[in-house]
Amino acid sequence: MGDIYFCSDKHLQRDVVLKLLKDGEDERRLLDEQKALIQLRSKHVVQLFDVIRVDDGREKTALVLEYIDGKDLEIGRYVPGDAYLKILWQIACGLADIHAATVIHRDIKPHNIRVDGSGVVKILDFGLARREGADAKTKSIIGTIGYMAPELWSGATISFDAAIDVYAFGVTALALLNATPPSEIFDRPPRPVVEGALSSLRGSLPDDLVSMLEGCLSYKPANRPLMSEVEQVLRRHLLKDKHRALVVMGGKAHQLNATSRKMTLTYGAIGSVEIGYDGFNFSVLTWSGIVSINNESVSVGAVLPECCVITFGVGAARTFVTFDVANPEVMS
Secondary structure: OOOEEEEOOOOOEEEEEOOOOOOOOHHHHHHHHHHHHHHHOOOOOOOEEEEEEEOOOOEEEEEEEEEEEEEEOOOOOOOHHHHHHHHHHHHHHHHHHHHHEEEOOOOOOOOEEEEEEEOEEEOOOOOEEOOOOOOOOOOOOOOOOOOHHHOOOOOOOOOOOOOHHHHHHHHHHHEEOOOOOOOHHOOOOOOOOOOOOOOHHHHOEOOOHHHHHHHHHHHHHHHHHOOHHHHHHHHHHHHOOOOEEEEEEEEEEEEEEEOOOEEEEEEEEEEEEEEEEEOOOOOEEEEOOOHHHHHHHHOOOOOOOOEEEEEOOOOOHHHEEEEEEOOOOOOO
């Protein structure tokens, strides 16, 4: 809905984008974008630098935006794997930040998401954005067919919330794959996606990720996950097998990681505990004797805290073992 000009900021010596509305468009759309962007500071959201007035035959308001040297996401460009999950994770991070600022984007799709030269994903184009609450209403059906949640098609005055972005995220995740999305999402209005519609992805993607995407496409907004929850699931899988635990016993250090998944700690006849790493968590596999973790009784299946003390015995005969997890981070 806007004309885009690539410009140079002569004062700060940087490239920028100037965005003006096309003639005849309601200037409110540009102001909505301004209100949405002015409060957002996210690595994965385009940054608004300034709002100015320009003369384009007539005086107009223009946004001065961050110039992102890169490419828009391409439909069908990805295959299941870490590269694909990392793209989804970055989109989820950006949307979680947007929603945390009580903003609804309302037009999430691959064409409005760009990857810069360093591989960082940036969400663009807030021309349809609304604030949550009283502003989250519209009297017209507007958006991109296929990415619009079912509730955007109903009633003379349509109320919506951040769940519409979650639905669009689910469609975007499918569009990036070379996979056929459920036909129901392209109906006008969209019909409920049948249970198991994404079953063809099971095997190439973890089951809980497929279930999460199915949840994003839920017909009822209340049944869709929060974007912060989506981000957590994606991050969990991107970090699979990348954790390390350092165990110090008797003055000697030992490690648990993806290449050394089990360890048995024994203190004479007093007690022993076997700890295993499943790629996500460090947990108790077996134990015997007198053993506690952070002064709590031990049990099979218990997940060890990131930093804890394993104690063998009681009273003066006790010995202590430190257990520390080095948690990696997803880098973008």
